[in-house]
Amino acid sequence: MNRRVNAAWIIFALLGFLLLLELVLPLVNLLGQVRSADIRDALADAGTRDAIRISLETSLVSTALMTLLGVPLACVLARASRPWRRIGMGLILLPLVMPPLVGGVLLLLLFGPYGLLGRVFASAGIVLTGNFAGIVLSQIFAAGPFVVVASYSAFRSLNPRLEQAAALLGDSAWETFRRISLPLAWPGIAAGIALGWIRALGEFGATLVMAYSPHTVPIYLWVQFQAEGLRGAFPLALFLLATAVAALGAAYLLERLADDEFRGVLRGAAK
Amino acid sequence: MMKTEAHYEGRNGDLAVRVRKTYRERRAIVFTLDADFAVSPGVTILFGASGAGKTTLLQCIAGLATPETGRIACGEEIWFDAETRIRRDPAERKLGFVFQDLALFPHLTAEENISYGLRRMDAGERAVRVDRVLQSLRIGHLRRRKPREISGGEQQRVALARSLVTEPRALLLDEPLASLDAEVKAGIVDDLRAWNAARGIPILYVTHDREEAFALGTRMILLESGRIAAQGAPADVLDAPRRETVARLAGFENIFDAEITAAHEANGTMTCRLRADEARPALLSNVLPGTPSDAASSMALEAWDNSRAMSRPVALEVPLTRVPAGQSIRVAIRAGDILLAGIRPEKLSARNVLPGHVEEIVRTGARVAVRVNCGGVCFLAHVTPAAVESLNLRVNCETWLIVKSYSCHLVGSAGALG
Numbered sequence: 001m002n003r004r005v006n007a008a009w010i011i012f013a014l015l016g017f018l019l020l021l022e023l024v025l026p027l028v029n030l031l032g033q034v035r036s037a038d039i040r041d042a043l044a045d046a047g048t049r050d051a052i053r054i055s056l057e058t059s060l061v062s063t064a065l066m067t068l069l070g071v072p073l074a075c076v077l078a079r080a081s082r083p084w085r086r087i088g089m090g091l092i093l094l095p096l097v098m099p100p101l102v103g104g105v106l107l108l109l110l111f112g113p114y115g116l117l118g119r120v121f122a123s124a125g126i127v128l129t130g131n132f133a134g135i136v137l138s139q140i141f142a143a144g145p146f147v148v149v150a151s152y153s154a155f156r157s158l159n160p161r162l163e164q165a166a167a168l169l170g171d172s173a174w175e176t177f178r179r180i181s182l183p184l185a186w187p188g189i190a191a192g193i194a195l196g197w198i199r200a201l202g203e204f205g206a207t208l209v210m211a212y213s214p215h216t217v218p219i220y221l222w223v224q225f226q227a228e229g230l231r232g233a234f235p236l237a238l239f240l241l242a243t244a245v246a247a248l249g250a251a252y253l254l255e256r257l258a259d260d261e262f263r264g265v266l267r268g269a270a271k
Numbered sequence: 272m273m274k275t276e277a278h279y280e281g282r283n284g285d286l287a288v289r290v291r292k293t294y295r296e297r298r299a300i301v302f303t304l305d306a307d308f309a310v311s312p313g314v315t316i317l318f319g320a321s322g323a324g325k326t327t328l329l330q331c332i333a334g335l336a337t338p339e340t341g342r343i344a345c346g347e348e349i350w351f352d353a354e355t356r357i358r359r360d361p362a363e364r365k366l367g368f369v370f371q372d373l374a375l376f377p378h379l380t381a382e383e384n385i386s387y388g389l390r391r392m393d394a395g396e397r398a399v400r401v402d403r404v405l406q407s408l409r410i411g412h413l414r415r416r417k418p419r420e421i422s423g424g425e426q427q428r429v430a431l432a433r434s435l436v437t438e439p440r441a442l443l444l445d446e447p448l449a450s451l452d453a454e455v456k457a458g459i460v461d462d463l464r465a466w467n468a469a470r471g472i473p474i475l476y477v478t479h480d481r482e483e484a485f486a487l488g489t490r491m492i493l494l495e496s497g498r499i500a501a502q503g504a505p506a507d508v509l510d511a512p513r514r515e516t517v518a519r520l521a522g523f524e525n526i527f528d529a530e531i532t533a534a535h536e537a538n539g540t541m542t543c544r545l546r547a548d549e550a551r552p553a554l555l556s557n558v559l560p561g562t563p564s565d566a567a568s569s570m571a572l573e574a575w576d577n578s579r580a581m582s583r584p585v586a587l588e589v590p591l592t593r594v595p596a597g598q599s600i601r602v603a604i605r606a607g608d609i610l611l612a613g614i615r616p617e618k619l620s621a622r623n624v625l626p627g628h629v630e631e632i633v634r635t636g637a638r639v640a641v642r643v644n645c646g647g648v649c650f651l652a653h654v655t656p657a658a659v660e661s662l663n664l665r666v667n668c669e670t671w672l673i674v675k676s677y678s679c680h681l682v683g684s685a686g687a688l689g
Contacts (some may be wrong), residue, residue, distance in 0.1 A: 049582030161374035164335055167361045168368045169437065179387075225617050 042235030074151030100205020134211030150192020198247035324542025365435030
């Protein structure tokens with residue numbers, strides 16, 4: 001029996017390692033090839049600086065909106081009955097499984113100058129494509145699900161007894177949410193926000209269709225790649241990489257916080 | 272040891288509960304809760320096996336579940352009335368509730384947990400109340416700790432303090448002391464009693480532990496499959512069960528069909544004839560095929576079948592009750608109430624001395640279960656390992672079974688017997 005287990009383990013490890021290589025090697029390779037001169041040049045370029053500024057501004061606005069709208073949605077969904085939960089989550093997950101370009105096309109159909117909503121806004125003088133708004137819409141579409149799904153899981157993992165206890169101690173529904181549900185679900189929600197932000201920052205496909213300019217970092221990276229090849233793409237790739245790592249780190253730490261701090265949600269955790 | 276019931280003065284009234292609630296699964300009714308009772312000031316035990324509906328009942332009283340019909344009132348306050356469509360939110364019912372899993376807020380300290388329900392109170396008075404309850408439950412030293420940093424017993428006290436500090440008009444406790452050891456339990460129980468001595472509110476205490484029930488309450492309500500099976504003093508409800516299902520719950524291992532053949536007024540007894548029961552009494556819960564006891568079991572079972580074929584009716588003398596002769600009843604006897612003897616005993620007060628042979632002996636820890644076949648009727652007796660040694664009890668050896676009349680309890684399957 002031991003021999004069989006060892007052989008299986010070795011095969012699994014090899015297969016896994018191959019996949020790991022494909023994921024990690026490119027990263028390591030990039031870090032090895034970048035030169036500080038490239039970075040200095042890139043920062044001197046106005047286009048790069050503008051792209052970074054646009055990306056940061058739009059992603060912050062998108063993230064704020066996603067949070068404001070997504071967390072209440074997650075809360076409502078978490079308390080709904082099973083059929084509604086399934087339908088709701090199904091809809092929320094659609095943008096995640098859709099090719100981003102397709103998402104962009106769908107958004108353009110709706111918000112473009114001849115689209116259903118685009119027409120209404122246009123008559124009021126508001127344009128929603130090819131500008132800041134267009135970028136934000138694309139980012140929300142692509143990254144919103146992250147916030148909703150993470151918040152939904154966080155709310156679902158709460159012990160309903162806690163909210164019942166709060167109610168029995170005199171809290172209204174809003175007070176229970178504010179003092180019990182939200183604080184306890186917060187680490188999960190925050191992790192979702194971090195991931196949502198980084199997804200918004202890296203949004204390319206939908207943005208390409210909805211708002212090619214002003215250029216966000218991913219779009220500008222594409223432009224530079226076509227103009228100057230790999231060398232031109234390095235610094236921007238590094239920027240996105242750095243922010244991605246930062247966001248992942250934050251999300252991981254927040255999940256850890258949730259586990260450690262609130263492991264005692266159920267009585268069984270008592271020593 | 273009769274506990275005298277404290278007499279509570281004051282404005283606290285009874286908790287009157289009448290509820291009916293049905294649970295369905297895909298249109299089929301799986302469970303019905305149908306209860307009508309009142310809890311007066313003091314501790315009342317709500318006793319029953321798991322699944323009997325105790326938690327559901329508490330949830331209805333607390334407003335966390337809504338009954339289909341009924342009325343729930345605490346003193347003069349009506350919390351629920353299906354007819355007049357009154358339905359108060361849990362937040363509006365001045366009720367204390369200690370959940371089975373405590374539900375302490377993990378992100379708050381003990382002190383914050385306890386003062387949670389006093390948010391609208393003036394800070395000074397709140398501090399005073401919190402201090403007082405911390406002191407009476409002896410957890411002052413834990414005030415700044417989080418729930419995960421304190422022991423199970425301490426968590427219990429904090430959960431209790433959190434409910435008590437709001438000065439509720441009634442208190443519900445759902446198996447609050449499960450998984451605590453006896454000493455810790457006793458301490459908490461004493462503190463709770465002391466607290467209630469001054470206030471006298473109705474307290475409904477749910478448990479399925481017999482010892483806890485006896486230790487705590489002066490009154491007991493027995494819940495079974497959603498209905499109240501019995502009410503009264505714990506000793507009455509559990510020690511002399513009038514319903515067969517209660518008998519099983521209270522731990523009567525021997526239950527037989529019997530027929531009353533004669534009544535002896537002068538002696539204070541009746542004779543009843545036991546019918547060899549269709550089902551063999553369960554002795555072993557796990558018998559692995561191929562183990563020695565399995566072989567002995569099958570031999571014994573064969574012998575049992577044989578003896579049933581040529582059984583003489585077994586007669587027992589039981590206490591005199593107002594049941595007409597010829598009526599069929601069931602007799603319940605605790606295994607721990609049966610004695611075994613190596614030789615025929617003489618001059619005993621016990622009225623029932625039956626010869627029989629040992630069919631099976633199973634030891635679990637400090638207790639030995641012995642199944643004895645007396646004329647086709649199998650009795651289960653509990654004795655100590657020492658007894659097995661000194662009597663040299665072996666399978667198939669002859670022995671004498673001794674049962675007092677008063678150890679024979681008559682139970683009916685529907686309705687109580689007098």
